[in-house]
Amino acid sequence: MTTELRALRPVEWDAWYDNLLRTFSVVEAAGERDLYRELTETDRGLGVWDGDQPVATAGLFSFRMTVPGGALVPSAGVTMVSVAPTHRRRGLLRALMRRQLDDVRENGEPLAVLTASEPEIYGRFGYGLASRExxxxxxxxxxxxxxxxxxxxxxxxxxxxxxxxxxxxxxxxxxxxxxxxxxxxxxxxxxxxxxxxxxxxxxxxxxxxxxxxxxxxxxxxxxxxxxxxxxxxxxxxxxxxxxxxxxxxxxxxxxxxxxxxxxxxxxxxxxxxxxxxxxxxxxxxxxxxxxxxxxxDGLFVRPVDVGAALAARTYAAPVDVVFEVEDAFCPWNTGRWRLSGDAKGAQCAPTRDAADLALTVRELGAAYLGGVPLSALAGAGRVRELRTGGGALREASTAFRSDVEPWLPHGF
Structure with missing residues (x-):
């Protein structure tokens, strides 16, 4: 079977959107199509085509999201993801996720975010559950x-x-x-x-x-x-x-x-x-x-640029830790990152210093908005203390917390 992954063309939007509705067995109601046609950023839409038929879809919204400290940070909102039942288990979703994250990085957005119809899908692409509702x-x-x-x-x-x-x-x-x-x-x-x-x-x-x-x-x-x-x-x-x-x-x-x-x-x-x-x-x-x-579950967050993402927010207490980050899907994030910051600001850059904490980018995403303690992730074996004598986990977990619970008021 020959398929082609390419950018969405404006004249193809209706067919592309129809594949999404069929995949989710959604009954379209009056007004919805016109609204989502208007909201869709066609130049950020992707589709997989089998001949003249779309069989997989994915889109991005150009959002700005509040992070701890109050800054509005550019965040790519992953949306309208579907794979037709006739074309599953052929790597189409993985190919869409790969292309999307490359595009998000090229666009200079440090974060990608999504809500999930099936939460178990997106962890393997580095998305962590960062807020609940x-x-x-x-x-x-x-x-x-x-x-x-x-x-x-x-x-x-x-x-x-x-x-x-x-x-x-x-x-x-x-x-x-x-x-x-x-x-x-x-x-x-x-x-x-x-x-x-x-x-x-x-x-x-x-x-x-x-x-x-x-x-x-x-x-x-x-x-x-x-x-x-x-x-x-x-x-x-x-x-x-x-x-x-x-x-x-x-x-x-x-x-x-x-x-x-x-x-x-x-x-x-x-x-x-x-x-x-x-x-x-x-x-x-x-x-x-x-x-x-x-x-x-509410919002899933994925750091696309670890350094820029961690430097974009502030921290509830002074923090100076080195993270050993594993990111199999976006290998440019893999390595050691020193985070230094407090309530006034932060910086985060690659380093060769000894690591204090080890985790994957998924855990960084889960903890990013301040609603999921790093200590809780450590209790599940997702974060490991490496600093001699300990203390890094407590320091980082305290610093990452938000004074209010993170929340996404509406889906996308």
Missing amino acids: MGATIDLGRVSLDVPEGADDIRLRLTHDPASVSEACEELYGRLVPLRPGMLERRPGWERLPLLDPEAKREGASPLRCVTAERNGELVGYARYAVKPAWDDHEVPRATVLLRDLEAVDPAAHGALWRYLFSLDLASTLRLTARPLDDPWLHMVSNPRRCAPYWN
Whole structure:
């Protein structure tokens, strides 16, 4: 079988996108195709073609991602990866990953990031799980809230047309991006993604709604949600509130928005997905057990240029360690790297000095955003202490930590 891996041509986008939909058995809904056509960076798309048919796809988005310290670092967002079932186990995915990472390096982006439909796939290409996300199904009849002081001073406004307040919500989102590692600066067009609400995918829920929170006329938070009505056999209302996203600038705004969601008429359940692990509501509820919290994998991170990636962030405590890095897929990273840094900045360069810690690039990616301790990876045998007398693991693990949990608010 003869196949050709090459760059995507704009006229081929529909066929390329159709292969992705078929591979994932996705039923396309109104509005989705136009949005993703607009968002796709065609010049960063790759395809494998068998004759005139695409049989594998991969794309990249040109993001800037917040890292510990608040810097926005160029990060290539790996997306739209698919291999047709007729062409699996022939090395096509590996070839796409190889070409992508070479292109990312050539483009000068120190990081590649992705979300995974099958997490077990990407570790062999050097991606480490760097952030997690939380979900919950909250029993509103058995859980109460103790909201922060100032929540009563917040004015809430409800709109059934979220697009009408989108510009103000995006401005608020942009203010929050530098405050949490893993958040992505949204480029033009991406503000449409949170508003995508095809009727075919509501599964009986209402259209999307938006409640905004204001203090003295200034927007300080918002929540987008839908309500799925239900009644039991005794005509008792059992509606479920489905939270899409919620952002707020301070505790009072958080409290006002969460209290609103907890008190909607006819609702018995509040369902959350893709929330940060340190979400404020966890510390307002009366009974966490009745919230059934769980976590899932979020963002996977891969250093493409180890030196540039480690120098781009700051560190919670002074650190001066030499890493022995193994990177079988991107061998230019393999070797010893001295990292010296603190809360003001860092530098990282190749060295011949003795190594203090040994690990693969996958572990560096997992620890990079500060949510996964190097000490935990060491406990799993993924990081090895080499410094005579020890101490390197504690020093590096403390330095890498973030004061807030990393979080990716939306997929791509």
